[in-house]
Amino acid sequence: MKMAKLLGAICTSHIPAIGNAIARGTQDEPYWKPFFESYPPVREWLAQVDPDAVVMIYNDHGLNFFLDKMPTFAVGAAPEYCNDDEGWGLPTLPPFRGDPKLSWHVIEQLVHDEFDVTTCQEMLVDHAFTVPISLLWPDRSARRFGTVPVAINTVQHPLPTPARCYALGKAIGRAIESYPEDIGVVVVATGGMSHQLDGERAGFINKAFDLHCLEKIVDDPRVLTDMSIRELVREAGTQGVELIMWLAARGALDGKVTKLHSHYHIPVSNTAAGLLLLSANGRPDPKPLDSGPLS
Amino acid sequence: MTDMKPVPHEIPGTVIFDGVEAQKGYALNKMCYSFNSSGNRLAFMRNEEAYCRAYGLTAEQRDAVRRRDVLALVHGGGNVYYLAKLAGIFGLGVQDIGAQQTGVTVEEFRARLAVAGG
Numbered sequence: 001m002k003m004a005k006l007l008g009a010i011c012t013s014h015i016p017a018i019g020n021a022i023a024r025g026t027q028d029e030p031y032w033k034p035f036f037e038s039y040p041p042v043r044e045w046l047a048q049v050d051p052d053a054v055v056m057i058y059n060d061h062g063l064n065f066f067l068d069k070m071p072t073f074a075v076g077a078a079p080e081y082c083n084d085d086e087g088w089g090l091p092t093l094p095p096f097r098g099d100p101k102l103s104w105h106v107i108e109q110l111v112h113d114e115f116d117v118t119t120c121q122e123m124l125v126d127h128a129f130t131v132p133i134s135l136l137w138p139d140r141s142a143r144r145f146g147t148v149p150v151a152i153n154t155v156q157h158p159l160p161t162p163a164r165c166y167a168l169g170k171a172i173g174r175a176i177e178s179y180p181e182d183i184g185v186v187v188v189a190t191g192g193m194s195h196q197l198d199g200e201r202a203g204f205i206n207k208a209f210d211l212h213c214l215e216k217i218v219d220d221p222r223v224l225t226d227m228s229i230r231e232l233v234r235e236a237g238t239q240g241v242e243l244i245m246w247l248a249a250r251g252a253l254d255g256k257v258t259k260l261h262s263h264y265h266i267p268v269s270n271t272a273a274g275l276l277l278l279s280a281n282g283r284p285d286p287k288p289l290d291s292g293p294l295s
Numbered sequence: 296m297t298d299m300k301p302v303p304h305e306i307p308g309t310v311i312f313d314g315v316e317a318q319k320g321y322a323l324n325k326m327c328y329s330f331n332s333s334g335n336r337l338a339f340m341r342n343e344e345a346y347c348r349a350y351g352l353t354a355e356q357r358d359a360v361r362r363r364d365v366l367a368l369v370h371g372g373g374n375v376y377y378l379a380k381l382a383g384i385f386g387l388g389v390q391d392i393g394a395q396q397t398g399v400t401v402e403e404f405r406a407r408l409a410v411a412g413g
Contacts, residue, residue: 061376061379062327062328062331062374062376062377062380063331066324066325066328067317067321067324067325067328067374068325084331085331085332085333086331086380087327087330087331087336087379087380087383087384088379088380088382088383088388089383155312155374155376156312156313156314156317156374157311157312157313157314158313196309197375197379197389197392197393198309198310198365198369198374198375198378198396199308199309199310199366199369199396200307200308200309200366200396200397201306201307201308201309202308202392202393202396202397203393203397203404203407203408203411204308205408205411205412206411207411207412207413230306230311233306233309233311234306234309238309238310238311238312238375239375265412266408266409266411266412266413267408267409267411267412269388269389269390270389270390270393270408272411272412
């Protein structure tokens with residue numbers, strides 16, 4: 001019987017400045033080198049597992065969604081996803097291929113699982129979607145996969161709780177594993193780590209909390225899913241709540257996982273940058289990669 | 296952090312962009328959202344005051360736009376994701392607005408971030 005395989009999950013920051021550094025080709029400059037150097041091991045893993053589809057769990061920052069209609073969870077179901085002008089100068093990238101058949105399967109399963117998502121047959125994808133793809137697959141010709149975008153609201157409170165996002169991820173994982181095609185799927189969650197752009201506390205970064213997250217999300221995510229959104233804002237900053245995307249990706253794998261790579265670096269722009277690669281247990285597992293330094 | 300302390304309603308220096316803020320800042324954020332279009336950015340630059348009035352900004356919000364005062368815009372219901380599009384028109388990035396909101400120079404703000412790396 002045909003059945004899709006969930007191969008693993010990648011959690012990565014999506015800071016716009018990374019997109020600018022890629023566009024300008026400044027990855028080897030001293031400011032950027034320690035950050036970009038942490039990605040090749042993940043790219044090697046991706047080349048090995050060579051996914052047919054990628055579920056992108058991210059948050060829109062006011063490109064596709066405005067406050068007139070703000071879905072808590074939205075799933076794309078389009079043949080392709082366009083990037084567009086976000087207003088502050090990041091170059092617009094060519095469209096990204098979708099996988100409408102997998103999208104509709106995920107939507108059917110999520111709603112069956114009582115996640116009443118918004119479905120989008122047209123959906124602009126912003127830097128939170130595009131920057132991680134540029135980082136993970138710098139060579140566009142290597143992107144033979146279709147994408148399924150899953151957007152989580154982090155703009156307007158109330159935001160979905162960390163526990164709810166983990167549960168959404170679990171349902172996404174179940175949906176992938178019940179897809180009756182012999183394909184390999186990777187889940188990518190984008191955002192974080194601690195940062196705050198607004199208010200008198202702008203520039204807030206909490207290294208201790210980020211390192212705590214990088215550790216607990218692997219073996220004891222319950223510690224994080226027990227937090228409220230307000231606790232998360234206090235510990236990680238107003239935009240550090242993007243950790244909820246990471247928790248959704250972790251939920252997709254559920255159970256025990258193997259950490260293949262992680263990296264932490266301060267600062268990229270106003271943000272602590274984090275990277276984590278987890279493989280699903282019981283999957284054909286390439287040899288563990290060397291973990292990056294914790295700078 | 297298993298021993299989380301109870302979270303007070305207020306987190307110092309932090310605005311939770313909830314329903315109250317989203318209503319207060321709707322017109323302001325809608326104007327900023329329009330700046331995804333380069334044509335709208337040009338129209339704003341041609342006549343800021345008229346553009347702000349067309350979107351129905353309050354006198355306080357219009358004044359904050361005139362003064363490029365990001366903190367006043369945040370307290371006026373602006374959400375930073377939309378405000379970033381307005382700041383971009385003024386040539387201000389997230390580090391510039393971080394410095395402005397915390398009353399330090401951009402160099403000092405950057406140094407503070409580097410220190411957070413420990």
